[in-house]
Each structure stands twice: as C-alpha cells, then as structure tokens.
Amino acid sequence: MNGHEVVSEAQSGRESGWMDSLAARLVRLAAGSAPQFLCARLEEEWLADLLQRHGRLSRLRFAAGCWWAATVISHEHSEPDAPAVESAAGYRSMTAFVPGGAPLFTRRMAMVPPAQAAVMCDINITPLIDVMLVLLITLILTLPIMTHSVRLDIPQAPPQDGVSPPQIINLDIDSDGTLAWNGVALAGLEELEGNLQVAARRVPQPEIRLRADRRARYDDVAKVLASAEHNRMTRMGFVNTAEFSD
C-alpha cells in the first residue's frame, strides 16, 4: 500500500463533507498540473500536509493555495535555458527569449541563483511606468489650475453708437427763490418753462441736476419740479443733498 492509497483511506474516514472531498480533489488536480517529474511527489506531499490542517475551510484554502503553488512551480520550471555559445571569433552570444508572464514572476525569479537563472532580455518597463505615472499625476494636478477662472461682474459700458452723452443742466434754487440755469439767473418761472420746453425736445434729453439751497422754500422747489414734470423732463436728479441731512 503506497502513500496515495493511505491518503485515500484516511480521507475516506475524514471526508465527511463535500468540502473535504473537494479540497483533496483540488490538491490532486493542482499537483497534476505541476511539471511531470514533480507530480507524484507534490501530490503525496500536499495530501499529507492537507491532513495536518484542522477545519474544512482551512483545508479548502490550503488546496486553493496549492493551485497557485503549482502554477508558480510550473512557470519556474518551464523557463528555457539560454546557453552561451562561443563563436569562432571569440564572441560569446546567447539566445534571447521573452518568458511568458515575466512581470508576474520577476520578483520570485530573483531567488534563483545566478548559475540557474534564466536570461531575461525584455525591456525593463518599470522606469517607463514610473515616468508615465509622474506625468499623469502632474497633469491631474495642473489641469484644475489651467481651467480655473475668476468670475467677475464687470459693469457693461453703454453703447457708443454715435449718441453723445446727455447734456447736464445745473438748475439752482437760491434761498430767496431765485432760479439759475447753468449759473445764469432766470427772470422767473415763465423763463424756466421756456427753457424746459426747449430742453425736453432735444435728443438725447438733457439731465437736470437740481440744487436747492437749504433755506429755499419748499413751495419754490415744488413749483420747479411741477414745471419739469409738466414739460416731460425725464432725467432729473438732486445734488448736494447732504446739507439737508441735519
């Protein structure tokens, strides 16, 4: 009775659940996928170690690990040798090859002694990837800065389509009710009416800036305002109103 039969008997007693049976089957399959000269050894060794595990989940995890181990072992033993050949001219040449899946196993291959290590002639792309990542991160960091904008609400300039700004007329009301049109005293409300009629017809209509003395009577100011409204003056404003604040 060899080790395999004992394993089967021992497992028949222990494999009370389907998980144990699945684990043993996985181990056998994994060992079968290993290199031919290691199949029998790995199967017996792994099945023996499988029985040392306690718990069904633990055994199943062990079996899954054996799958990975068989994959790694197969890969390492499938590396072709590249013997150096010395030419007649004295140069040593070596057959180049690119091992399949090299990036996955490169770190593990580092354990192999130099005398047995296979030759890798593929390009080392690690620094290229490093540079690419640096460029990518730089782009990601600078992109928001490049597209960043400050929103400003700038006042819009009035259309300058040949229309001159409205003329400003300074209309003063003195404390004694005297009216002044751009600094020129008026005879009375009649003259103001005439001036307003002329100004109302001009295009653009001039803007009247009314400045009343603080001692002027309200009645005089009210009459001026009524006269401006009566003559359809649309642009009118009060200036120097600060002196009325107290």
Add this chain to the structure above:
Amino acid sequence: MSLQTLRVLEAFLEHPTRELSGADVQKRSDLASGTLYPILLRLESAGWFVSRWEKIDPTEAGRPRRRLYRLTPNGLARASEVFASFNFSRGARA
C-alpha cells in the same frame, strides 16, 4: 530575498538540525501554501535545503508519508549571513 523567504528560513533557523514538513513550516511562518511550497522547492533546488520522505509505514501509521525538509550546512551558513546582513533578530516577531 523576499520577506516570505526570510520567514521560511527563520522557521528552520529556530532549530537548524530539525527536519520540518511543509505543514510544520506553514504553522511557524504563517504563510499560505501557494507561497510556501514554491519557496521550499526553490531553496531546495538552490542547495539550501534537502528533503526526504518520512520513514514510516503509511499502513501502520494510518497516515501518508510527509516530505521533510532540512537545512544543509551551506544553507545554514547562507541563511545566517542573510539574517546577519539584515541585522534581523530572530524570534523578535510575535
């Protein structure tokens, strides 16, 4: 040399003359089987380990034979050098 390999070597260096099976190493190193067995085979092919089948009758023992690994003198010297170069204090790991 990877950390996993160091842990395997550490398991053997606790008792350099003792023979350990894969299951024993796994208990000591807490490595997954997918990592452990390639390392064992690699170190064996590099001459750091030798292995043999357990000398038992599987029928009498009621269990299959285990594969036992042991450090070679060369492996012991090389492993000691590695740990010395790393200034690694064995047994410090919990």
